Amino acid sequence: ETLDYLDNLYQKERFTEQGDALTFESEVDRVYLDSSNMVAVLDHEKKRTFVIRKEGLPDVVVWNPWEKKSKSIVDFGDEEYKQMLCVDGAAVGKPITLKPGEEWTGRLELSVVPST
Secondary structure (H helix, E strand, O other): OOOEEEEHHHOOEEEEOOOOOOOOOOOEEEEEOOOOOEEEEEEOOOOEEEEEEEEOOOEEEEEEOHHHHHOOOOOOOOOHHHHOOEEEEEOOOOOOOOOOOOOOOOEEEEEEEEOO
16 A cells, blocks of 8 residues: 556556555556565465565565457467566665676565465
8 A cells, every 4th residue: 555656557657545445357467666665465265375575575466367368379379468466676776786897686576375
């Protein structure tokens, strides 16, 4: 809730999230800026929660192509958009730039826990 995001469907225009959770009823392609280091994805149907923990990745990408775009993806079945969701750590708002010899480390951990 109240997290700013860049909406790739609207030329990366910046918006502020109004809800405390996302539900999917159409195509979504967003970058949530300065997000928490832990993100939960609830799968109500299978009563489980995917927990994503991230370090060194301040943003989070949320993407689902929905029906129309999924038909244009060659290796994507026409109905597969209903069972997929991309949620991934990223560094979009403040890209990471390294000079020669510099190092950077990012970490992403995915776990699944039962939920009610």
